[in-house]
Amino acid sequence: MPVMTRTVVVSGGGSGIGRAVAITLAEGASHVTVVGRRTGPLEALAEAHPGTIDLVTADVSTPDGARRVADHLASSGHGCAGVVAAAGGLSPRHAPGDGLAEVEAGWQAAFRSNVLTAVLLVEALTPALRDASGRVVLLSSVAALRGSGAGPYGAMKSALHAWMFDLARDLGHHGGTANAVAPGFVPDTEFWAGRLDDDVIRRKSLETLVGRPGTTHEVASLIAWLLGPDGGWVTGQILSPNGGSVLGR
Numbered sequence: 001m002p003v004m005t006r007t008v009v010v011s012g013g014g015s016g017i018g019r020a021v022a023i024t025l026a027e028g029a030s031h032v033t034v035v036g037r038r039t040g041p042l043e044a045l046a047e048a049h050p051g052t053i054d055l056v057t058a059d060v061s062t063p064d065g066a067r068r069v070a071d072h073l074a075s076s077g078h079g080c081a082g083v084v085a086a087a088g089g090l091s092p093r094h095a096p097g098d099g100l101a102e103v104e105a106g107w108q109a110a111f112r113s114n115v116l117t118a119v120l121l122v123e124a125l126t127p128a129l130r131d132a133s134g135r136v137v138l139l140s141s142v143a144a145l146r147g148s149g150a151g152p153y154g155a156m157k158s159a160l161h162a163w164m165f166d167l168a169r170d171l172g173h174h175g176g177t178a179n180a181v182a183p184g185f186v187p188d189t190e191f192w193a194g195r196l197d198d199d200v201i202r203r204k205s206l207e208t209l210v211g212r213p214g215t216t217h218e219v220a221s222l223i224a225w226l227l228g229p230d231g232g233w234v235t236g237q238i239l240s241p242n243g244g245s246v247l248g249r
């Protein structure tokens with residue numbers, strides 16, 4: 001019987017933290033399937049790592065998009081070694097004086113972007129994760145631990161935590177793990193595009209104990225460790241690489 005190759009699915013793999021995770025895993029000889037809504041950045045990554053990174057263009061905040069990823073794994077004969085749910089980010093905020101309809105729209109958009117992207121993708125891949133004793137990492141944020149001043153964003157990320165605890169219980173029965181990684185300030189990402197200047201970088205760096213922002217590589221390498229040979233006994237945890245801006249996590 002042929003041995004099934006296993007892949008790690010990385011949503012948001014076309015940029016920022018997800019892209020760094022995909023590269024770190026691929027350089028460590030894992031097969032990676034990157035997922036995002038724009039094909040261009042995913043194709044560039046796959047072309048730079050032939051045979052190691054493949055791609056699915058999909059909006060994983062929708063059932064159809066999440067199903068497309070699961071169908072791709074089934075048709076390419078890949079088992080699911082893990083899921084890194086990095087798709088997410090800030091949604092347009094309602095302005096002071098907006099009505100409740102705008103408030104509702106902002107919260108719904110944040111829910112779709114940060115919660116449904118993770119839930120639908122992991123649910124679509126759960127049978128494959130169970131079969132392969134797979135590992136899940138959900139991208140949360142320090143905003144989930146201390147608020148963000150950005151409306152629903154921190155609340156949506158903290159919703160992932162309680163769901164992750166249930167996931168860890170379920171996957172644990174099958175030899176798998178689930179954790180949340182809640183980074184602090186990582187500026188070299190599209191998340192911060194158009195919102196950075198010297199003052200923001202200085203202020204955010206001063207919030208840390210080490211006096212500097214984090215890098216996508218530092219976050220990716222923690223995630224790769226959770227997915228790697230030594231990470232199998234860490235599950236149900238919220239790990240926050242944040243330079244000391246929030247203590248005790």
Ligand SMILES: NC(=O)c1ccc[n+]([C@@H]2O[C@H](COP(=O)([O-])OP(=O)(O)OC[C@H]3O[C@@H](n4cnc5c(N)ncnc54)[C@H](OP(=O)(O)O)[C@@H]3O)[C@@H](O)[C@H]2O)c1
Nearest residue numbers: 012015016017036037038059060087088141186189190191
């Ligand atoms: N950067 C930070 O300081 C920071 C701190 C804490 C937490 N985080 C979290 O880390 C995660 C990664 O963000 P990042 O900082 O690396 O920013 P980023 O560069 O904006 O990455 C987000 C990625 O998610 C993809 N994406 C968004 N919605 C999607 C959807 N519905 N379906 C499929 N793909 C989708 C985007 O690509 P497409 O637009 O092509 O779909 C993009 O590649 C996010 O969840 C973010 O909230 C970031």
